[in-house]
Structures are given as structure tokens and as C-alpha cells.
Amino acid sequence: MIAVSGGDYYLAPDLYDAVYADVVADIEPHVTLMRGAGGPALELCCGNGRLLLPALAAGVPCDGMDFDPHMLEDLKAKLAMRGLRTQVMQGDMRDFSLPDRYALIAIGFNSFLHNLTQANQLASLRCCRHHLVSGGRLVIVAFHPSADKLIEWSGPEKLVKDLPHRDGSVRLWDHADDDRVEQVRHMTRRIEFTDASGGVTRRETVHFSLRYIYKPEMELLFRVAGFSSWQVRPAFASYMDPASVAGDRPLREGDNLEWTAWRD
Numbered sequence: 583m584i585a586v587s588g589g590d591y592y593l594a595p596d597l598y599d600a601v602y603a604d605v606v607a608d609i610e611p612h613v614t615l616m617r618g619a620g621g622p623a624l625e626l627c628c629g630n631g632r633l634l635l636p637a638l639a640a641g642v643p644c645d646g647m648d649f650d651p652h653m654l655e656d657l658k659a660k661l662a663m664r665g666l667r668t669q670v671m672q673g674d675m676r677d678f679s680l681p682d683r684y685a686l687i688a689i690g691f692n693s694f695l696h697n698l699t700q701a702n703q704l705a706s707l708r709c710c711r712h713h714l715v716s717g718g719r720l721v722i723v724a725f726h727p728s729a730d731k732l733i734e735w736s737g738p739e740k741l742v743k744d745l746p747h748r749d750g751s752v753r754l755w756d757h758a759d760d761d762r763v764e765q766v767r768h769m770t771r772r773i774e775f776t777d778a779s780g781g782v783t784r785r786e787t788v789h790f791s792l793r794y795i796y797k798p799e800m801e802l803l804f805r806v807a808g809f810s811s812w813q814v815r816p817a818f819a820s821y822m823d824p825a826s827v828a829g830d831r832p833l834r835e836g837d838n839l840e841w842t843a844w845r846d
């Protein structure tokens with residue numbers, strides 16, 4: 583069963599900006615990808631614009647779609663503040679219907695992994711394919727699971743980030759309950775903000791799930807969804823390190839992969 587349109591993301595926009603302030607390695611590659619779209623482009627699951635805003639600021643036109651109204655409201659406020667304009671739409675990647683067809687649809691930063699079932703994965707791929715012009719491409723950036731990391735994540739709660747935030751810090755502790763049969767990671771994330779003197783000013787606990795995808799499985803999903811050609815390359819090893827951009831080397835477990843699938 584596929585729930586349609588209007589959903590709530592697990593993070594409010596202000597929390598999103600705070601906990602992903604260090605995620606930078608994909609921004610420049612995303613702008614370059616969008617610049618080479620060769621026609622109208624759409625960023626699906628655009629959130630509050632971490633990737634969309636730099637593209638627009640670089641003069642690269644791109645529409646944005648997301649299903650979370652709070653993220654979209656925040657995106658619109660940021661667009662207005664920066665004097666940028668684009669078409670921003672609320673819609674669900676599994677079931678959207680637009681009059682436009684795109685040369686490029688991009689789904690970055692593991693957002694495709696929010697599809698928790700095969701039915702949802704296929705519905706999203708088919709919907710994207712339907713919205714591509716002939717010869718258009720779908721680009722998905724998502725991590726490839728690594729056996730070591732899956733085991734490591736399933737252990738006790740771990741401090742995974744300690745970032746400067748305003749005059750204090752934001753800290754993140756993650757714990758994963760991994761369902762390695764269904765390939766779904768159920769995450770519990772504790773977030774703690776502190777002030778300049780180290781006093782805790784805010785505590786949040788959030789939950790989210792991601793379904794990770796192995797390479798042969800992704801290829802099969804593309805095939806079943808009606809794509810006839812695709813390619814994959816390692817994008818970068820770490821979202822936090824722009825120097826980790828992979829270039830031309832064989833894929834490794836744990837890589838962040840860039841998948842490209844073309845519509846005939």
C-alpha cells in the first residue's frame with residue numbers, strides 16, 4: 583500500500599540545518615550535475631534547499647519537490663531572503679503528477695532510501711521515468727551498504743557528531759536497529775544542543791528508517807521500472823569531506839554511489 587502526498591520528515595528544518603551543517607561534499611558535484619542537465623531539471627526530495635539553493639545561486643535553474651510542508655515553507659523563506667526564484671512543489675516521489683517533462687531528475691543525499699518497500703521503490707522509479715523526456719536521466723545518490731558498517735551501527739548508541747552551533751555545540755548520538763532481512767535500518771537519534779558554557783539548552787529524540795540497496799538489486803529495480811540503460815560510479819567516500827570525491831575507481835562497499843538511469 584502506498585501512502586500518497588503530504589508527509590512529515592523526521593527532522594524540523596532548524597534541526598536539519600544544525601545536524602547536517604557539515605554535509606558539504608555533494609554540493610559542488612550536484613551544482614555541476616544540474617548545470618549539465620541539457621534541459622529542464624527537477625530535484626526530488628529537495629527538502630529545505632541544501633542542494634537546490636547553491637544551484638540556483640550559481641544561476642542553474644532547477645525545480646524542487648518534497649512532500650514535507652515544513653521543509654518547503656523553510657525553503658520558500660530562504661529563497662525569498664536570497665532573492666532567488668524557482669518552482670517549488672509539494673509532492674510524493676512515489677506518486678506525483680506534473681505537466682512538465684524533465685531532462686534530469688536528481689534525488690540526492692540518500693533520499694531514495696526513504697522508500698521502505700520494493701513497491702515504494704518501484705513506484706518512485708516509474709513515476710520519475712514517466713516525468714523524463716525521451717533520453718532524459720534520473721540520477722540517484724545513495725550509500726551502498728558495507729557489512730562492517732552495518733554491524734558497527736547495530737551496536738550500542740554512539741556519539742557520531744559534535745559540531746559547533748551558534749556559541750555552543752550540537753551533538754548527535756545514533757543507535758540502529760537493523761533488520762538485515764528486510765534491509766531496513768531503524769534509527770534512533772538523540773540530539774543535544776549546548777550553550778557557550780556547555781549547559782544543555784535543548785534535547786530532541788527522533789526516529790527514522792532507511793532501506794539500503796545492494797548494487798544488483800538496484801539494477802533489477804531499474805530494469806523492472808522500465809529503464810533500459812544505467813550506470814553507476816562511486817561519488818565520494820564521505821559527505822563531510824569534499825576531498826573524498828572518488829573519480830574513476832572501482833566501487834567499494836560503503837561508497838556513496840551515483841546512479842544514472844536513462845529513459846529511451
Ligand SMILES: C[S@@+](CC[C@H](N)C(=O)[O-])C[C@H]1O[C@@H](n2cnc3c(N)ncnc32)[C@H](O)[C@@H]1O
Pocket residue numbers: 589590591626627628629630631632633647648649650653673674675676690691692693696
Ligand atoms: C535527507 S533529506 C534531503 C534534503 C535535501 N535534498 C538535501 O540534500 O539536504 C530527505 C528529504 O526527502 C523528503 N522525502 C522523504 N520521503 C519523501 C517522499 N516520499 N516524497 C517526497 N519527499 C520525500 C523529506 O521530506 C526530506 O526533505
